[in-house]
Amino acid sequence: MSIACESTSIMSMSRPPTYIRVVLANRPETFIDPDTFIIETKALGDLQPSDTHVAVRVDYISLDPAMRGWINEKESYVSPVEIGETMRAFGIGTVVKVKEGKSDGLKVGDVVKGQMGWTEYNLLRESELMKLSIQRGLDAVDYLGPLGHPGFTAYFGLLDVGKIKAGETLLVSGAAGAVGSLVCQIGKLKGCRVIAIAGSQEKCDWLEKELGVDKALNYKDEDFYEKCKGIMAASGPRADAGGWDVYFDNVGGDVSDFMLTRMRRGARVALCGIISQYNTTKPTGLTSYMNLISMRAKIEGFLVMDYAARFAEAEREMAQWILEGKLKRKFHIVEGLAKAPESINLLFTGGNTGKLIVKVSRGEERHL
Numbered sequence: 001m002s003i004a005c006e007s008t009s010i011m012s013m014s015r016p017p018t019y020i021r022v023v024l025a026n027r028p029e030t031f032i033d034p035d036t037f038i039i040e041t042k043a044l045g046d047l048q049p050s051d052t053h054v055a056v057r058v059d060y061i062s063l064d065p066a067m068r069g070w071i072n073e074k075e076s077y078v079s080p081v082e083i084g085e086t087m088r089a090f091g092i093g094t095v096v097k098v099k100e101g102k103s104d105g106l107k108v109g110d111v112v113k114g115q116m117g118w119t120e121y122n123l124l125r126e127s128e129l130m131k132l133s134i135q136r137g138l139d140a141v142d143y144l145g146p147l148g149h150p151g152f153t154a155y156f157g158l159l160d161v162g163k164i165k166a167g168e169t170l171l172v173s174g175a176a177g178a179v180g181s182l183v184c185q186i187g188k189l190k191g192c193r194v195i196a197i198a199g200s201q202e203k204c205d206w207l208e209k210e211l212g213v214d215k216a217l218n219y220k221d222e223d224f225y226e227k228c229k230g231i232m233a234a235s236g237p238r239a240d241a242g243g244w245d246v247y248f249d250n251v252g253g254d255v256s257d258f259m260l261t262r263m264r265r266g267a268r269v270a271l272c273g274i275i276s277q278y279n280t281t282k283p284t285g286l287t288s289y290m291n292l293i294s295m296r297a298k299i300e301g302f303l304v305m306d307y308a309a310r311f312a313e314a315e316r317e318m319a320q321w322i323l324e325g326k327l328k329r330k331f332h333i334v335e336g337l338a339k340a341p342e343s344i345n346l347l348f349t350g351g352n353t354g355k356l357i358v359k360v361s362r363g364e365e366r367h368l
């Protein structure tokens with residue numbers, strides 16, 4: 001596992017009875033800016049556990065591209081975060097207080113995962129938390145990466161939606177990110193030729209040299225489309241013509257539009273995300289979709305949440321691959337909750353490689 005840590009200053013820790021949380025202040029039109037969130041200081045003593053709720057110290061939160069959609073006013077697959085509400089985030093925490101005399105359920109010291117929010121402490125419904133038993137060789141942050149939503153997205157998106165088969169050519173956009181880097185590796189494990197697309201030479205080198213993809217291309221290179229044409233000679237009606245069989249698309253936009261002209265017969269697009277469009281008010285559409293007809297191909301969108309009943313299956317297999325040294329994971333960890341609002345834009349500028357996480361707690365004791 002490789003971890004890149006950004007050392008940052010964090011707010012003063014000198015007042016033990018308080019904690020900070022980050023709330024939504026304004027809905028941005030395009031990129032998240034300094035006015036989007038504000039930091040509030042709250043009294044720790046307000047977080048008193050009950051029969052149904054436990055007090056949790058938040059240790060890590062996941063930063064995800066979907067968060068950009070959650071702060072839009074429009075309802076999508078989840079309700080929008082309201083102005084004045086703590087920003088929603090999945091994370092890992094430690095139970096620090098349960099109701100006195102309560103003998104069943106979670107205990108102080110249990111490590112849990114669930115909707116933590118952008119806050120240092122939270123009072124959370126016990127039934128919505130999952131206790132983690134971290135196996136030797138694995139780490140808590142793995143449950144926000146390969147053993148969490150990014151991992152499940154890669155696993156079900158590629159195997160269930162993309163229906164990848166050995167010997168096929170897999171094309172992956174956003175390939176050096178949390179989901180994409182796992183998709184590339186699962187593709188190799190399944191015996192595919194993998195072509196990866198990412199936004200820098202450094203990322204391409206990592207994909208080829210560390211993750212073992214067959215070819216990585218930088219979509220910011222001037223000759224990117226020329227290189228693509230060379231690697232994926234124009235597709236034709238023959239099933240064995242150049243091109244890709246499965247395109248795991250994380251980015252949408254111009255890159256994906258071009259890729260639709262390079263598919264093989266019977267091709268499948270597992271439409272995971274369109275990050276190139278998340279900060280625009282009017283996403284641009286695809287124009288090359290007519291090729292889907294002649295290629296008898298399909299584009300299928302999916303949401304990882306629909307696979308919730310099968311998460312354990314993916315977790316088991318991904319954990320096995322990690323423990324056998326077949327699946328590499330990389331984390332970009334930012335230190336300090338106060339850094340979350342500016343760090344989320346790393347996802348949209350390409351500043352992250354691997355899974356972007358905020359380390360919220362320093363593991364210190366603050367008494368409720």
Ligand SMILES: NC(=O)c1ccc[n+]([C@@H]2O[C@H](COP(=O)([O-])OP(=O)(O)OC[C@H]3O[C@@H](n4cnc5c(N)ncnc54)[C@H](OP(=O)(O)O)[C@@H]3O)[C@@H](O)[C@H]2O)c1
Pocket residue numbers: 063064065066149150153174175176177178179180197198199200203250251253271272273274275276277302303304305346347348349350351352353354355356
């Ligand atoms: N369908 C689902 O259930 C589901 C679940 C989880 C995630 N997702 C989607 O999966 C995708 C990847 O998510 P992630 O968490 O793994 O994020 P990520 O890939 O770790 O980070 C986002 C990456 O996207 C790339 N990017 C940003 N703007 C771009 C642009 N304009 N054009 C091309 N690439 C751009 C950047 O890499 P470069 O340096 O390469 O540009 C950036 O590092 C997102 O679209 C997300 O919404 C979907």
